[in-house]
Amino acid sequence: MRASYASDPALTRGRLFPEEESHFRSPFQRDRDRIIHASAFRRLKHKTQVFVEHEGDYYRTRLTHSIEVGQVARTIAGTLGLNQELTEAVALAHDLGHPPFGHTGEDALEELMAPYGGFDHNAQAIRIVTKLERHYAEWDGLNLTWETLEGIAKHNGPVEGEIPWALAEYNARHDLELHTHASAEAQVAALSDDVAYNNHDLHDGLRAELFSTDELAEMPILDTCFAEVDRKYPGLNYYRRRHEALRRFFGVLVEDVISVSQANLKELKPQRVEDIREAGRMMVQFSPGVWKDLKVVREFLFHRMYRAPDVVETRRIVTQMVRDLFPLFMAQPELLPKQWRKDVEEIAGDQTALARIVSDYIAGMTDRFAIQEHARLLDGPGLDVLRGSGPGRVRQG
Incomplete structure (x- = not known):
């Protein structure tokens, strides 16, 4: 049963471009x-x-992570009585704005874009779903509901201080109430x-x-998980042992979030989704003890x-590729490419606008395509140099 503070699709604030809704979705x-x-x-x-994408079929990518x-x-969401479809939509979209090479690529683009307003992957995700996906006849972007866009923009909390330009640009057209918490x-x-x-970084490591x-x-946390496995399955195969322990680690984190969030919601007693937005703090949290251990x-x-x-x-190699x-x-x-050159023709030599087009193009590249284009256009080393550098771990956490 859905809680009173869950987001109700029947009460959505709608889409920027009105359209007839589906009869069955x-x-x-x-x-x-x-x-x-x-496409993104x-x-x-x-x-x-x-x-880095070329290094093995078993390692996580942004897609499998999402x-x-x-x-x-x-x-x-189901356990807390929330809307699962909205939750999943935000979850699946949360990494759309990441450029190639993970946070390393983002650091490089942020440095390069500093004179032109900067680069932020959350703001870039909004730019993708409101502008850069160009498939529909009547609008650019995906024309998502206000609630999904709000979730993408501020799932980590209110957007405070200087608002990234890509987010500010859209927010001026469609107010996402960036000063409040999200649903x-x-x-x-x-x-x-x-x-x-x-959980999965431990697996991959x-x-x-x-x-x-x-x-x-x-x-x-992990010490308790391994001890429990050893008690229940003495002499268990090495690979099965660590898998069972990490399963339990995963369960501890999920159960902690659910328990703490239920307690927070019970204390707040929200009656509508706006009560969550106006609470002044996150309702969905880890406990202080688990958060300390996770650090x-x-x-x-x-x-x-x-x-x-x-x-x-x-990191040095792929940063230089972006640079x-x-x-x-x-x-x-x-x-x-041709479709991007049409955008360039419309900006009349505006260097900031050009930089943002170039940033959009590079940010949309996959690891593989960025490496291939660097090799093709600049006679770069291609995949060979990365294969020779050992496992290319470029995430920053």
Whole structure:
């Protein structure tokens, strides 16, 4: 049964461009489906999560990560009596704005775009779903509901201080009330992201042999998980043992979020979704104890996985690729594909507008395509140099 503070599709604030709604899908279901069918969503298949895309078929990509986040989010949302379709839509869209090479690529674009308003992947996700997806006859973007756009924009909390230009540009047309918290559904999507990547980065780090099972078994939360497995399955095969322990780690995080969020909601006693937005704090949270323990796990991953010596070298290589491509397209926009050159023709030499077009183009590249274009246009080293640099771990956490 849906709670009174859940987002009700029948009461949606609607879409920027009015359209006839479906007879058999709710507005939030349609949002989710449009996100899944978007070009940007498909490209997540070949975008870095932790490992550069070429390095192995078993490592997570942005696409598999987003699917895992969506699964966690639906579970938590259903237990809290929230709208699962809206929660899943926000979860699946939350990484659409990431450029190639994960946070390394984002750092490079942020530096290059500093004179032109900067770069922010959350704001870029809004730009993608409101402008850059150009498939429909009557509008640019996906024409998502206000609630889904709100969730994408501020699932991590109110947008305070200087608003990224890409978000400010859309917000001027369609007020997303950036000063408030988002719905509980969007907050669930945000915490589900933390649950998913803290769990699967441990999986991938073990597979890459960046650290050992014994090291994990000594860490907070994980020590209890391994001890429970050893009691229940003495002498269990090495690979099954660590999988069972990480399953339990995953369960601890999900159960903690549910328990704490239920307590927060019971204390607030919200009667409508606006009560969640106006609460002045996040309703969906980890407990202080689990959050403290997770910081230890994240610090371990930061040093042992995201900042391992060969990681730093891979970061250097792919950062240089982005730094090379950006000024090349700025100087020679005729090298852009035909559909992008049409946008350049409309800006009459405006350098800021040109930089934003170039940034949009580079941000939309997959890891593989960015490497190939660098090799084609600049006689770069291509995949060979990355294969020679060891596992290319470029995520920052």
